[in-house]
Amino acid sequence: MTIQQLFDIQHAILQAPMVGAGSTDLVAAVSNAGGLGATGAAPMKPEGLRAHIREIREKTDQPFNVNLFSPASEMYDQSVKLGTKAKALLEDYHRELGLAELPEPRALFGPAEAQLDVLIDEKVPVISFHFGVEADHVHKIHAAGLKVISSATTIDEALTLEALGVDAVIAQGAEAGGHRGTFLGDYRQALIGTLALVPQIVDAVKIPVIAAGGIMDARGIVACRSLGAAAVQMGTAFLGCPETRIPPLWLSELKRSTPSRTTVTSAMSGKPARGLRNRYISEMESLDEPLLPYSLQYSMSVPLRKKALEIGNADFPTMWSGQGIQLLREIPAGELVSQWVAESGQLSTELAGIAI
Amino acid sequence: MTIQQLFDIQHAILQAPMVGAGSTDLVAAVSNAGGLGATGAAPMKPEGLRAHIREIREKTDQPFNVNLFSPASEMYDQSVKLGTKAKALLEDYHRELGLAELPEPRALFGPAEAQLDVLIDEKVPVISFHFGVEADHVHKIHAAGLKVISSATTIDEALTLEALGVDAVIAQGAEAGGHRGTFLGDYRQALIGTLALVPQIVDAVKIPVIAAGGIMDARGIVACRSLGAAAVQMGTAFLGCPETRIPPLWLSELKRSTPSRTTVTSAMSGKPARGLRNRYISEMESLDEPLLPYSLQYSMSVPLRKKALEIGNADFPTMWSGQGIQLLREIPAGELVSQWVAESGQLSTELAGIAI
Numbered sequence: 005m006t007i008q009q010l011f012d013i014q015h016a017i018l019q020a021p022m023v024g025a026g027s028t029d030l031v032a033a034v035s036n037a038g039g040l041g042a043t044g045a046a047p048m049k050p051e052g053l054r055a056h057i058r059e060i061r062e063k064t065d066q067p068f069n070v071n072l073f074s075p076a077s078e079m080y081d082q083s084v085k086l087g088t089k090a091k092a093l094l095e096d097y098h099r100e101l102g103l104a105e106l107p108e109p110r111a112l113f114g115p116a117e118a119q120l121d122v123l124i125d126e127k128v129p130v131i132s133f134h135f136g137v138e139a140d141h142v143h144k145i146h147a148a149g150l151k152v153i154s155s156a157t158t159i160d161e162a163l164t165l166e167a168l169g170v171d172a173v174i175a176q177g178a179e180a181g182g183h184r185g186t187f188l189g190d191y192r193q194a195l196i197g198t199l200a201l202v203p204q205i206v207d208a209v210k211i212p213v214i215a216a217g218g219i220m221d222a223r224g225i226v227a228c229r230s231l232g233a234a235a236v237q238m239g240t241a242f243l244g245c246p247e248t249r250i251p252p253l254w255l256s257e258l259k260r261s262t263p264s265r266t267t268v269t270s271a272m273s274g275k276p277a278r279g280l281r282n283r284y285i286s287e288m289e290s291l292d293e294p295l296l297p298y299s300l301q302y303s304m305s306v307p308l309r310k311k312a313l314e315i316g317n318a319d320f321p322t323m324w325s326g327q328g329i330q331l332l333r334e335i336p337a338g339e340l341v342s343q344w345v346a347e348s349g350q351l352s353t354e355l356a357g358i359a360i
Numbered sequence: 361m362t363i364q365q366l367f368d369i370q371h372a373i374l375q376a377p378m379v380g381a382g383s384t385d386l387v388a389a390v391s392n393a394g395g396l397g398a399t400g401a402a403p404m405k406p407e408g409l410r411a412h413i414r415e416i417r418e419k420t421d422q423p424f425n426v427n428l429f430s431p432a433s434e435m436y437d438q439s440v441k442l443g444t445k446a447k448a449l450l451e452d453y454h455r456e457l458g459l460a461e462l463p464e465p466r467a468l469f470g471p472a473e474a475q476l477d478v479l480i481d482e483k484v485p486v487i488s489f490h491f492g493v494e495a496d497h498v499h500k501i502h503a504a505g506l507k508v509i510s511s512a513t514t515i516d517e518a519l520t521l522e523a524l525g526v527d528a529v530i531a532q533g534a535e536a537g538g539h540r541g542t543f544l545g546d547y548r549q550a551l552i553g554t555l556a557l558v559p560q561i562v563d564a565v566k567i568p569v570i571a572a573g574g575i576m577d578a579r580g581i582v583a584c585r586s587l588g589a590a591a592v593q594m595g596t597a598f599l600g601c602p603e604t605r606i607p608p609l610w611l612s613e614l615k616r617s618t619p620s621r622t623t624v625t626s627a628m629s630g631k632p633a634r635g636l637r638n639r640y641i642s643e644m645e646s647l648d649e650p651l652l653p654y655s656l657q658y659s660m661s662v663p664l665r666k667k668a669l670e671i672g673n674a675d676f677p678t679m680w681s682g683q684g685i686q687l688l689r690e691i692p693a694g695e696l697v698s699q700w701v702a703e704s705g706q707l708s709t710e711l712a713g714i715a716i
Contacts, residue, residue: 008715015716158620159686178534179553193620197535197553199583200574200619200683207686218556227555227583230711263556264514264549327556330515330563348716351586356712358585359364360371360704 007212007235010171011130011151012067014038015345017225018214019337020239021071021132022182023047024322025254028056029247030337032063037341040130042069046113050122057126067129069153074187075116077135077275080297086304087293094304097284097320101311109300116141124148132174135275136161136187142169153214155185157194162205162213164188174237175205177217181240181326183277184268191276195268199231206232220331222347226355229348240326244334251313254323257282263327272322274301283319284308363568363591366527367486367507368423370394371701373581374570375693376595377427377488378538379403380678381610384412385603386693388419393697396486398425402469406478413482423485425509430543431472433491433631436653442660443649450660453640453676457667465656472497480504488530491631492517492543498525509570511541513550518561518569520544530593531561533573537596537682539633540624547632551624555587562588576687578703582711585704596682600690607669610679613638619683628678630657639675640664 007016015038019030023044031041043060045053053070060068086094086109094106116133120141123131130151133141137154145152146169155174156162162173176185177198186194198217206213215233219225220241228236242248243258257280267281271288275298279285284305288295295301305320312320333340363372375382375390379400387397399416401409409426416424442450442465450462472489476497479487486507489497493510501508502525511530512518518529532541533554542550554573562569571584572593584592598604599614613636623637627644631654635641640661644651651657661676668676689696 006715017716159618160620177553177555178551179556189620193623195534195551196619196683197533197555197574199533199554199580200535200576203577203579204619204684204686218553220556221559223559223587224555225716226711227586229714229716230583230586230707231579262515263552263560264516264545267549327552328560330560345716352708352711352714352716355582355586355708358708359362360373360581360585360701360708 007172007214010212011040013040015341016235017341017344018042018069018235018237019242020216020237021069022239022324025243025248025250025324027247027249028059028063030242030245031060031068033247033337034341035064035066035068037338039341040067040069042071042132045070045119046073048119050118053119053122054126057122057128069130069132070123070128071132071134072116072119073113074133074135074137075114076187077298078111078114078116080300084294084297086296087291089291089293090288090295093287093291094308097308101308103307103311107303107306109296110303112299112303120144124150134183134185137165137168137170139168155216156205157184157186158188158196159204159208161186161188162209166209166211170211172212172214172234173205173209174214174216175202175233177201177215179218179327180216181266181278182324183273183275186276198228202228202231202233218326218328220328222344222351224328225344225348226351240328240332242337242340243325244332245337245340247337251321253313253316253318254321257318257323258325258329258332261325261329263329266325266327266329270295272302272305274298277324278326280323280325282321282323363528363570366568367396369396371697372591373697373700374398374425374591374593375598376572376593377425378595378680381599381604381606381680383603383605384415384419386598386601387416387424389601389603389693390697391420391422391424393694395697396423396425398427398488401426401475402429404475406474409475409478410482413478413484425486425488426479426484427488427490428472428475429469430489430491430493431470432543433654434467434470434472436656440650440653442652443647445647445649446644446651449643449647450664453664457664459663459667463659463662465652466659468655468659476500480506490539490541493521493524493526495524511572512561513540513542514544514552515560515564517542517544518565522565522567526567528568528570528590529561529565530570530572531558531589533557533571535574535683536572537622537634538680539629539631542632554584558584558587558589574682574684576684578700578707580684581700581704582707596684596688598693598696599681600688601693601696603693607677609669609672609674610677613674613679614681614685614688617685619685622681622683622685626651628658628661630654633680634682636679636681638677638679
């Protein structure tokens with residue numbers, strides 16, 4: 005079965021769900037163009053999530069994907085306290101930006117159970133989980149006649165997800181922006197480039213493989229199909245779209261950066277994620293002190309990041325980005341999808357004629 | 361101009377030069393099959409190198425590539441001493457394997473000037489440099505009517521190499537096995553996945569781009585051509601060939617490992633390189649002490665690595681490997697090249713028909 009048949013979509017292009025960067029307009033634009041739009045719902049409370057889904061449905065009658073974080077990702081040792089060096093650094097930052105006292109650490113995402121109930125109730129066609137997936141969630145989603153996918157960053161993770169019954173696995177290469185989906189073992193051993201990861205996962209599993217990480221245009225799309233992927237998932241490639249509405253500062257920093265500025269760091273959220281290195285990441289990493297667990301670490305910089313974006317200070321905000329950064333294009337998402345489809349068709353025709 | 365025209369070869373497949381893994385049989389097998397065979401000559405003394413080249417020429421009349429390390433890579437601070445913790449650890453290892461006293465640190469490679477003179481004298485058709493290239497070497501090689509190529513791990517490095525006048529640039533993605541070619545800045549900012557690196561370098565330079573890193577079969581070859589590469593360079597993909605004659609222990613460890621076991625470490629040689637993690641790497645890294653500069657660090661484990669290979673102990677040897685490890689095939693190199701060419705033709709024809 006093709007991905008197009010599996011998800012009832014026209015083109016094998018999935019938009020990566022991006023908390024903090026997406027919008028219902030982006031989801032709808034991608035889905036209306038025949039791809040699979042997606043929304044990152046992890047921070048949404050159940051009723052807000054329901055309203056969000058209904059807003060998407062007002063803008064498109066096509067299938068779309070809503071992403072949650074596996075509940076396992078929200079389990080942490082409650083006894084871990086903010087380090088003294090981190091506290092002093094954060095207090096310095098607050099003084100520098102004229103902010104009040106530090107917030108109390110709190111969990112920012114989930115609870116996934118309540119969120120999932122809304123998605124099932126609203127019959128969201130494709131539900132994806134990051135940081136692994138629970139067997140009973142897979143059963144629940146399938147019992148409702150919906151599809152479920154999740155990300156693997158290693159061959160082992162892909163085999164685990166297949167055994168759990170997901171409909172397709174996203175092979176998330178090391179190039180990908182945002183949080184590493186790694187849920188088994190050390191993330192540093194799970195930074196496998198897309199070009200190497202995809203064919204090895206394709207050979208290991210029987211379910212369709214969706215390639216992700218560093219795919220920015222028709223060249224990347226056709227390359228991933230050549231590697232055996234049934235589809236691609238693209239995130240950073242949509243960050244220049246007007247529908248994305250990322251903070252202007254984030255976009256301008258992306259436009260003036262090379263892939264060398266991206267780094268995989270846990271300093272921002274407590275879990276490893278790829279984004280643009282800035283002062284916050286560098287100074288937090290250099291403390292050489294255990295971080296708060298995810299997402300408590302993330303919660304400590306909420307006021308700081310908000311204020312920094314307001315005043316145009318790039319030292320503090322989260323600016324997730326993949327390594328394909330210089331290939332960013334600033335055109336509407338629907339147009340982008342249509343161009344990728346046309347260009348991919350042309351490129352694959354040209355490739356048939358080349359001499360190896 | 362195509363790579364085939366540039367190097368006067370039939371197929372746009374380059375074998376990566378691999379110190380410690382190659383052989384004149386491998387070079388000849390690849391070149392005789394229409395690809396560009398290569399030898400890693402950095403450790404060879406001038407007269408040995410001349411004999412080696414003549415041996416290759418007895419086995420093939422086709423073009424081939426000889427690789428040297430840039431002389432800049434051999435410049436180091438002579439005052440840096442072996443750390444006390446490293447010394448104690450190495451002494452423990454020597455006792456464990458019943459070896460004599462530690463060797464004195466020494467440079468293992470070059471001198472590139474004398475090596476290059478031999479290559480030019482012997483009219484080696486393609487000369488490649490790792491760790492950057494010197495402007496006067498490029499001039500010398502071109503004055504002799506020969507070709508010169510070098511590796512870039514970032515867009516900046518590719519632009520630098522182009523400005524220096526190389527005939528083609530190898531875009532070495534983070535998946536690649538062996539030494540990172542990084543010569544500008546911190547290697548950790550130059551671990552860019554092949555899928556993201558290749559199209560960005562293709563867009564940045566006017567010279568042909570050769571993709572390297574994680575390419576193991578026709579899927580990887582066609583993928584890289586789709587990304588805009590004029591050719592591919594494959595190293596790990598040849599490690600299972602009988603002509604390669606790597607130590608049996610290295611091969612058996614490769615066959616039982618996943619990409620997660622590969623790591624980029626400076627602990628082995630003093631410069632970052634990707635290989636299979638073993639006890640030596642883990643314990644040397646955990647000392648948290650400055651290493652000797654390249655290649656002095658490498659020289660300290662020469663007796664240890666030799667002995668370990670003899671007795672089949674995988675704790676100590678160098679076992680470079682890229683991340684495509686599970687796609688290794690154990691067939692003769694010439695057959696491998698012919699299969700890749702045939703399969704690439706078939707795959708690119710199939711791709712022309714797929715619906716994106």
